[in-house]
Amino acid sequence: MRSAGVVFRKELLDGFRDRRAFIAVLVSISIFPIVMLVMGRFAEGIQDELRNMELPVAGRENAPALVEWLGQQPGLELTAAPEDPESAVRNREADLVLRIPADYEERFAEGRPAEVELVADSSRTAGGAKAGRVTRLLESYGQEVAALRLVSRGISPMLVRPLAVERAEVFSSRRRRAFSALGFIPFFLLMNAFFGGMQIASDAIAGERERGSIEALLLNAVPARFLILGKWAAAAVFAVFLTLLGIGTCVLVLRFMPGALNISPSVTDWVLVALTAIPLALFCSAIQVVLSTYAKSYKEAQTYFGYVAFLPMIPFFAVTFNWVEQGTWTAFIPILGQHFMILNVMAGEAVAAWELALAGLIALGAAAALLRFASSLFVRESVVFVR
Amino acid sequence: MIRVSGLRKTFGEVIAVDDVSFAAEDGAITGLLGPNGAGKSTTLRMLYGLMAPEAGEVAVDGVDVQRRTMAAQERIGALPDTHALYPRLTGRENVRYFARLRGIPAAVTEDRLDEFVRLLDMADFVDRRAKGYSHGERSRVLLARALVHEPRNVLLDEPTNGLDVMSTRRMRDLIRELRGRDCAVLFSSHIMQEVSLLCDHIVIVAAGRVVAAGSPDAIREAAGCEDLEDAFVRLTSPAVSDA
Numbered sequence: 307m308r309s310a311g312v313v314f315r316k317e318l319l320d321g322f323r324d325r326r327a328f329i330a331v332l333v334s335i336s337i338f339p340i341v342m343l344v345m346g347r348f349a350e351g352i353q354d355e356l357r358n359m360e361l362p363v364a365g366r367e368n369a370p371a372l373v374e375w376l377g378q379q380p381g382l383e384l385t386a387a388p389e390d391p392e393s394a395v396r397n398r399e400a401d402l403v404l405r406i407p408a409d410y411e412e413r414f415a416e417g418r419p420a421e422v423e424l425v426a427d428s429s430r431t432a433g434g435a436k437a438g439r440v441t442r443l444l445e446s447y448g449q450e451v452a453a454l455r456l457v458s459r460g461i462s463p464m465l466v467r468p469l470a471v472e473r474a475e476v477f478s479s480r481r482r483r484a485f486s487a488l489g490f491i492p493f494f495l496l497m498n499a500f501f502g503g504m505q506i507a508s509d510a511i512a513g514e515r516e517r518g519s520i521e522a523l524l525l526n527a528v529p530a531r532f533l534i535l536g537k538w539a540a541a542a543v544f545a546v547f548l549t550l551l552g553i554g555t556c557v558l559v560l561r562f563m564p565g566a567l568n569i570s571p572s573v574t575d576w577v578l579v580a581l582t583a584i585p586l587a588l589f590c591s592a593i594q595v596v597l598s599t600y601a602k603s604y605k606e607a608q609t610y611f612g613y614v615a616f617l618p619m620i621p622f623f624a625v626t627f628n629w630v631e632q633g634t635w636t637a638f639i640p641i642l643g644q645h646f647m648i649l650n651v652m653a654g655e656a657v658a659a660w661e662l663a664l665a666g667l668i669a670l671g672a673a674a675a676l677l678r679f680a681s682s683l684f685v686r687e688s689v690v691f692v693r
Numbered sequence: 694m695i696r697v698s699g700l701r702k703t704f705g706e707v708i709a710v711d712d713v714s715f716a717a718e719d720g721a722i723t724g725l726l727g728p729n730g731a732g733k734s735t736t737l738r739m740l741y742g743l744m745a746p747e748a749g750e751v752a753v754d755g756v757d758v759q760r761r762t763m764a765a766q767e768r769i770g771a772l773p774d775t776h777a778l779y780p781r782l783t784g785r786e787n788v789r790y791f792a793r794l795r796g797i798p799a800a801v802t803e804d805r806l807d808e809f810v811r812l813l814d815m816a817d818f819v820d821r822r823a824k825g826y827s828h829g830e831r832s833r834v835l836l837a838r839a840l841v842h843e844p845r846n847v848l849l850d851e852p853t854n855g856l857d858v859m860s861t862r863r864m865r866d867l868i869r870e871l872r873g874r875d876c877a878v879l880f881s882s883h884i885m886q887e888v889s890l891l892c893d894h895i896v897i898v899a900a901g902r903v904v905a906a907g908s909p910d911a912i913r914e915a916a917g918c919e920d921l922e923d924a925f926v927r928l929t930s931p932a933v934s935d936a
Contacts, residue, residue: 312793316782323781518775522838525741525773526794527766687744 309528313536314543321506321540331505335498335548339555342490343562352435359436362387362394365406369414369422372406375447382443391425401433402426404440417455489626492648495552495583496618496641502548503541503591504611510537511598511684512607520690531681538595538677545587553580575651578662582647585666585673589640592673592680599680599689621645637661640669694719694877695740695846699749702735709735711901713749717846717879717894722872724892725881728929732901733881734774737850740879741771753846767795770844772835772852780824784815784834787823788841795842802841809837813863829860836867847871849880853887865891885922899929 322328364387366373377384388394391403405423414420422444426437453463514520523533553576560570571579593614594607601607621642624630630642632650637643643665647657683689695717702710710732717723725733738744740751742762751758751765758765778787785806792802810816813833818826823834836852849868853861868891871878882888888895889909897905897912905912905928909921916924 308796309794312790316779316790319786320779320781517777517780518773519777519779521738521743521773521775522771522777522791522835523794524743525766525769525771526791527763528794529763685743690743691738 310532310536317540368406493622498552499587500590502545507541507594508607512601530685542591585669589669592676701748720875721893724888727898771848774850778823784819
C-alpha cells in the first residue's frame, strides 16, 4: 500500500509537469460552459428586445383603428417606416416592417379579409421572433374585431368557439425547465468525470510502456496491483478535481445565466451533485486505466478513449429523446443513474440517501473489479513486451 | 549469486532461449556475450521475473524467481535494455522514485544519491529534467537508479551501449567496485573487448544456446584461438565452426 502512495505522488507530479496536456484538458472542459453562457446571454438579449420592441409601420393612415390599438400595446413602440421596407430589412436597417396597403379600409368595411404585410427576414433570430410577436398581436386584434362583428349581428362569439382546450400539466414547471434547460449539467459533469483522468491514465500506463520505462518499474518488487492502484488514484484525483471544477462552473453559469431559467439550486443541492459525481469519476478513471493498460501506445489509448466517449452521451440522449423512463433500476446503472440523480437534484426533487449510497457503491465496486483486471493485464508478458 | 538451469523460451515458431544454464557467482563479474538476437535480453528478462520460462529455473541467492518473484526481485538491481527514464522528472527524482518504491528511508536515499553524484560525476545535470539528457547522462542516472537499494545481485543489459569513452570507463570502475563489495554482477554485451576487459567468467550465447562458458583463457583455449575476438567469431557463427 505504501508503494501505491509512492506511485500516486510521482504520477501526480508528472501529470502537473505535463503542462501543455494539462492546459489542453482545462480548456476543453471550460469551452462548454462558456458556450452555454454566451447562448444564454444571447437568448436573454432577444427576450429583452421582444419585450421592448420598435415596429416601423408603413401606411399608418390606411388603418387608424388598428394603428391606435397597436400603439396601446405595452412594450411596442410604433415608428416611422423606411422608404423601401424590403431593402431596409434586407440591409438590416430594420428587423421588420408592417405595411398597411391602401385598400385596407375598403376591404375591412366590406367584410373581406383586409391584408396587412409583415416584411421580415426569418433567417435572423431577432427578425423571426419579432415577426412572431407582431403576428400574434395582429391575430388577437382580428379576433376582437370578429367578436364585435358577431355581437353586432346578435350572435354570441361563443358559438364559433365550440371547444375550450385546457391542459393540466403534471410535469412541474421546475422539473420541466430542469429537464430541458439543465439537461446539459449532468452531461457536462459526466463528461468531466469521464475525461478528467484521461491524460494521466494514458501517459502513466500506455505512455510508460511506449517509452519503455515499464520494464524497470516492474523490477522493483512491487506487486502490480499497487502500481495500478497508484496510477489510478492519480488519474482519479484529476477526474475528481475537474468534476468539482465543472460543478463550480455550473454554479457560475446558473448565476450569470438570464433569469428565464429561474432555477437556483442550493448549496446542499450542489453537495448532492458532487456526492453523485465523485464515485462516477473514480469509476470512469478505472475504465481509462483498463483501456490504457490494453493499449500499445499513448496514441492508441487516446483512440480507445474516443470509442468510449459516447458513454456519457447515452444517458443525455436517452433522457432528451425519452428512450428510458427513470425508475428504481436506473440507479443501479453507472452513468445513467448519476445522470438522472443530478437532474432530479436540479429539478429540486428529493434524492433518497439509499439511492445515492447504492449508486456510489456500485460505481466503486465496478471500479475495483476493473482495477483488478487491469492489474492482471499490466504484468502480462504480451502486454509488457508489446513493442 | 544467480543460478540458471535449463532455461527455455519460445515466441511462436522462434526459439529465443534454448536450454541455457550458467551461474553468476558472488564477488565475480560474469559476462553474457553474444551477437544481436542471441537471446541475451530474453534470458535477463526471465532472470528478473518479467518473463516466465517454458522450462528451467532461475534462483537468486537460492530464491526461486518464478515462485517467489517479489522476494527474488528484492535481491536484484537491474538495468533493463530499454534504458528509459521519466522525461519530466529530474535525474535525482528518477532515482528517488525507485528508492521509495523499494522502501528505502529518505535520509539513506539522499546519502546514496550524493555518493552516486560524486562517483558518476553527475553534478552538472542531475537536477535537470531527464528530457534533455545525453546518452551518457541518461546511462549514469539509470545505473544509479538500479543500484540505489544496494542489491547483492546486479543485472545489466548492455550497460555501455552507445557510451563515449569517459562514460564507459566510469561504468567499468563502478562494476569493478561492485565486485569488490562481493556482489554478483551479470552483464550482457555484444562487444568482445568490453567483456574481456572486465569479466572473470564469460558465457557465450548464440541462437539461444550456450556455446561456450568459462574464464577468458579457457574460452580462448576451447576455441583454439589466441585472440578472444576470433574465438567469439568462431564460436558464434555456425558456418565457421562447421568448417
